[in-house]
């Protein structure tokens with residue numbers, strides 16, 4: 001399976017993209033391409049998401065010059081044990097920028113690492129606890145935690161699949 005972002009919600013890839021927003025605060029609009037593939041390594045099935053973000057033409061981090069050019073690419077690997085309830089890795093293809101003023105280079109931001117999760121693990125646990133109560137609905141729980149009902153559903157779908165796995169923080173390998 002290897003496809004671009006579909007225009008209509010339906011697929012597994014759709015859930016992943018929602019997960020990126022829910023867990024990393026990376027909205028769909030910021031994603032240029034996302035490809036999904038599977039591999040087998042160390043006795044585990046691993047799903048790989050190859051992601052490239054849209055170019056936001058950042059100013060030079062060294063001298064603040066506004067006009068930088070893309071100089072090349074480098075891929076960062078991020079392991080994530082929570083996303084979509086499976087062993088997965090995000091392979092983020094990051095741009096390397098060149099500044100013609102100070103003649104230095106710098107990397108595109110890695111929001112999978114630098115942005116705070118919008119929803120903490122503690123909140124995820126609380127949401128799951130609340131959803132066990134028969135009187136609660138996705139909408140009522142979503143309202144309580146200030147998230148969208150679709151995000152509450154996504155959290156439920158993700159974690160109900162993975163009760164045997166520890167709910168650990170992701171670790172980053174650069």
Ligand SMILES: [Zn+2]
Pocket residue numbers: 060061062063064065099100101102103104
């Ligand atoms: Zn510069």
